[in-house]
Amino acid sequence: MALPYLLSLFLVSSLTLFNLADCQLTEDYYSKTCPDFQKIIQEIITVKQMSNPTTAAGTLRVFFHDCMVGGCDASLLISSNSFNKAERDADINESLPGDAFEVIVRAKTALELKCPGIVSCSDILAEATRDLITMVGGPFYKVGLGRKDSLTSKAVEVEGHIARSNMSITEIIDIFAKKGFNIREMVALTGAHTIGFSHCSEFSYRLFNFSKDSKTDPSMNPLYAAGLKTLCANYLMDKAIAAFNDAITPGKFDNMYYLNLQKGIGLLATDQAMASDPRTKPFVDLYAKNQTAFFEDFSRAMEKTGVYGVKTGNQGEVRRRCDSTNKS
Numbered sequence: 001m002a003l004p005y006l007l008s009l010f011l012v013s014s015l016t017l018f019n020l021a022d023c024q025l026t027e028d029y030y031s032k033t034c035p036d037f038q039k040i041i042q043e044i045i046t047v048k049q050m051s052n053p054t055t056a057a058g059t060l061r062v063f064f065h066d067c068m069v070g071g072c073d074a075s076l077l078i079s080s081n082s083f084n085k086a087e088r089d090a091d092i093n094e095s096l097p098g099d100a101f102e103v104i105v106r107a108k109t110a111l112e113l114k115c116p117g118i119v120s121c122s123d124i125l126a127e128a129t130r131d132l133i134t135m136v137g138g139p140f141y142k143v144g145l146g147r148k149d150s151l152t153s154k155a156v157e158v159e160g161h162i163a164r165s166n167m168s169i170t171e172i173i174d175i176f177a178k179k180g181f182n183i184r185e186m187v188a189l190t191g192a193h194t195i196g197f198s199h200c201s202e203f204s205y206r207l208f209n210f211s212k213d214s215k216t217d218p219s220m221n222p223l224y225a226a227g228l229k230t231l232c233a234n235y236l237m238d239k240a241i242a243a244f245n246d247a248i249t250p251g252k253f254d255n256m257y258y259l260n261l262q263k264g265i266g267l268l269a270t271d272q273a274m275a276s277d278p279r280t281k282p283f284v285d286l287y288a289k290n291q292t293a294f295f296e297d298f299s300r301a302m303e304k305t306g307v308y309g310v311k312t313g314n315q316g317e318v319r320r321r322c323d324s325t326n327k328s
């Protein structure tokens with residue numbers, strides 16, 4: 001009994017390579033029905049990223065949050081109405097950036113003009129995310145296409161699927177494990193925090209009111225903490241934000257995130273904890289040393305994210321507008 005069970009566990013956990021065909025997604029899904037798909041998305045995101053450099057980070061976060069709640073089905077793009085509080089208005093989304101929603105809507109509008117009713121919002125989000133990551137210096141990875149968009153979107157379904165900055169590493173490992181991601185994949189994916197921003201409210205307790213022995217979180221680099229204290233001095237009033245990756249390479253997708261963690265320059269408590277917890281530290285150290293290893297692992301984990309819970313065939317629809325289902 002025990003041996004075959006162990007063996008099958010081993011096989012499952014070593015299956016890190018994903019076959020896009022397994023979930024009926026293909027890279028050339030639109031090659032006949034909308035041959036300019038790639039080109040149109042590329043044009044829209046380039047213009048948007050140049051005018052709003054925070055678009056890449058925002059879109060990556062929106063993609064990840066969408067996929068982790070009920071699969072990559074653009075349920076997060078739906079707006080609430082008087083009958084329904086949608087996923088994007090769950091309180092955890094607080095700060096999902098408007099730029100990310102806007103770039104997808106722009107791409108959808110352009111695609112509807114060229115090939116009406118063909119391209120799903122979830123495919124646009126997946127493709128735009130990859131292109132934006134590549135554009136800001138990150139790796140290029142494969143994006144399978146053919147997702148259908150969800151028929152519903154519910155704020156109440158968000159809780160428990162998205163990690164919080166005040167969770168313990170054990171809780172976070174558990175959230176990722178429930179989605180089929182191992183610790184290595186989790187550490188690689190969280191390297192997404194190499195770009196983008198966080199509101200001071202997410203980490204202010206680490207600066208001002210950490211514990212009765214120490215006002216400031218002792219795992220935080222003191223110079224870094226001093227800078228953040230100035231930045232966040234009035235955060236309740238001005239809703240200040242801080243770059244994840246300090247001033248060195250804030251907009252560039254690279255492995256600086258992990259190098260910073262090793263120096264106590266981690267913005268969220270969860271970021272910093274990854275550099276000390278014995279389960280995650282080996283991967284932080286690996287990625288800090290070797291950007292190629294980070295890019296390879298991040299790419300595989302993003303491919304895996306992109307096929308999580310996708311809907312095909314009659315499980316969903318191609319929305320006409322990304323912010324509402326076709327029925328409403």
Ligand code: HEM
Nearest residue numbers: 057058060061064095163164165189190192196197198199
């Ligand atoms: C380890 C678990 C994680 C936690 C606790 C976490 C938490 C957070 C928090 C609190 C913010 C700041 C939100 C704000 O104040 O505006 C944030 C931003 C961000 N997160 Fe995560 N995150 C995690 C993992 C991930 C993963 C796996 C990805 C993507 C693959 C990701 C992508 C991003 C991006 C790109 C931003 C910046 C967004 C922007 O600048 O608009 N995060 N995250």
Ligand SMILES: *[C@@H]1O[C@H](CO)[C@@H](O)[C@H](O)[C@H]1NC(C)=O
Nearest residue numbers: 091092164165166167168201
């Ligand atoms: C974490 O933060 C959330 C939102 O601010 C809060 O509702 C929750 O109680 C906090 N959890 C812990 C363990 O502090």
Ligand SMILES: *[C@@H]1O[C@H](CO)[C@@H](O)[C@H](O)[C@H]1NC(C)=O
Nearest residue numbers: 204205208209210211212215
């Ligand atoms: C600081 O933390 C203590 C204990 O957690 C709490 O009672 C107090 O209200 C906090 N003060 C501020 C300014 O947040």
Ligand SMILES: *[C@@H]1O[C@H](CO)[C@@H](O)[C@H](O)[C@H]1NC(C)=O
Nearest residue numbers: 289290291292293294296297
């Ligand atoms: C970095 O990682 C890549 C990919 O895993 C590997 O091929 C390469 O040998 C590593 N480089 C070093 C210097 O360890």
Ligand SMILES: CC(=O)N[C@H]1CO[C@H](CO)[C@@H](O)[C@@H]1O
Nearest residue numbers: 088089090093094096097098
């Ligand atoms: C971008 C976005 O839709 N943000 C919403 C997140 O949820 C809050 C609280 O419900 C809304 O006020 C935001 O508009």
